[in-house]
Amino acid sequence: xxxxxxxxxxxxxxxxxxxxxxxxxxxxxxxxxxxxxxxxxxxxxxxxxxxxxxxxxxxxxxxxxxxxxxxxxxxxxxxxxxxxxxxxxxxxxxxxxxxxxxxxxxxxxxxxxxxxxxxxxxxxxxxxxxxxxxxxxxxxxxxxxxxxxxxxxxxxxxxxxxxxxxxxxxxxxxxxxxxxxxxxxxxxxxxxxxxxxxxxxxxxxxxxxxxxxxxxxxxxxxxxxxxxxxxxxxxxxxxxxxxxxxxxxxxxxxxxxxxxxxxxxxxxxx
Numbered sequence: 537x538x539x540x541x542x543x544x545x546x547x548x549x550x551x552x553x554x555x556x557x558x559x560x561x562x563x564x565x566x567x568x569x570x571x572x573x574x575x576x577x578x579x580x581x582x583x584x585x586x587x588x589x590x591x592x593x594x595x596x597x598x599x600x601x602x603x604x605x606x607x608x609x610x611x612x613x614x615x616x617x618x619x620x621x622x623x624x625x626x627x628x629x630x631x632x633x634x635x636x637x638x639x640x641x642x643x644x645x646x647x648x649x650x651x652x653x654x655x656x657x658x659x660x661x662x663x664x665x666x667x668x669x670x671x672x673x674x675x676x677x678x679x680x681x682x683x684x685x686x687x688x689x690x691x692x693x694x695x696x697x698x699x700x701x702x703x704x705x706x707x708x709x710x711x712x713x714x715x716x717x718x719x720x721x722x723x724x725x726x727x728x729x730x731x732x733x734x735x736x737x738x739x740x741x742x743x744x745x746x747x748x749x750x751x752x753x754x755x756x757x758x759x760x761x762x763x764x765x766x767x768x769x770x771x772x773x774x775x776x777x778x779x780x781x782x783x784x785x786x787x788x789x790x791x792x793x794x795x796x797x798x799x800x801x802x803x804x805x806x
Contacts, residue, residue: 542593542641543709544572545670550708551579557701557721558635558668560584567631567664569620569638569648574600580637581607588614588631590623620644624651632663639670642713646688653695653722667696667722676700676718684781687748691741693785694729696722733789740792747780747788755780759791768794 545551554576560566560583571577571589573596580587581604591597597617607613616623640648652667671679679698681689692698704717730737747758755778756769769776772790774783783791 542570542572543639543711543713545575545639545708546710547708548575548579550704551576553702554637554668554670554719555579555583557719558637558666560635560637564634565632567633567636567638569636570641571600572596572639574603576637576639577604577613581613584612586612586614588616588633590616590618590620592617592619620648621651634664635666635668636664637668642672645671645675649688649692653692665724668701668719669722670704670717670719673703673716673718676720679720685783686781687744690744690785690788692722694725694740696725698722729785729789733793735789735792736796739796740788743792743795744780744788747783751779751781754778755783762795764791764794 558566560580562583562585564584566580566584566587568577568580568587568589571591574589577587577589577600587607589600591600594617597615600615601608604613604615608615636652638648652664675688676698677683677700678686678688679692680700681693699721701719701721704719706713706716709717730740743759743762746761747755750758754776755774756764756766756776758780766776768791769778772787772794774787774791
């Protein structure tokens with residue numbers, strides 16, 4: 537593993553499968569995060585109209601600059617030497633990527649997902665319709681809500697519809713990681729979940745985080761501070777003994793509405 541926690545993909549056929557999962561065509565502008573040694577970059581360049589690759593490691597950046605000099609000169613590849621988090625806060629505002637394809641370093645997964653998916657995040661100016669990401673197998677399963685719904689699954693699924701494209705053995709990487717990986721496809725949710733349900737994103741996430749705070753407790757116990765009536769749970773189709781992991785996105789949206797309504801009622805009385 538490199539000093540930046542990267543495990544390099546060694547199979548061109550796997551890289552080609554990722555490009556196929558992204559359904560990249562000659563009209564697409566693609567962003568690649570952490571291209572490493574460029575095995576995925578090479579496959580993207582075969583299909584995309586233009587690619588921007590953001591690499592933090594100086595040695596790898598110089599390696600890629602030499603390897604893809606022809607594509608850079610032709611204007612088909614823009615190579616950026618930057619931390620992707622810094623890039624998303626600044627340079628991304630001037631660019632539009634149709635699709636994002638990446639083999640994400642394990643330690644960066646949670647933070648990157650928040651930056652990439654949240655359309656109201658002030659820290660990220662880049663928006664895309666489709667994301668194809670290589671993640672740890674277990675993380676991809678959690679995003680899918682397997683075996684049970686969890687905070688990560690809710691946080692991703694309100695912004696995108698996830699689908700696991702394929703699983704991948706650790707033997708396809710050098711250095712070899714300790715765990716297997718998966719390629720997950722995230723398609724932007726349309727219409728916007730919060731606008732569709734007419735609820736506040738801030739209130740929603742505060743409620744969800746509180747609901748998942750103590751996994752062994754029932755949801756009603758975790759949400760005591762919200763002073764929700766039993767009828768609110770009943771109206772949202774939630775059992776009195778339910779735990780946070782038992783709820784669907786629709787259940788959470790309904791509870792958010794009920795919670796917000798309760799707050800408005802209290803303010804009116806005051």
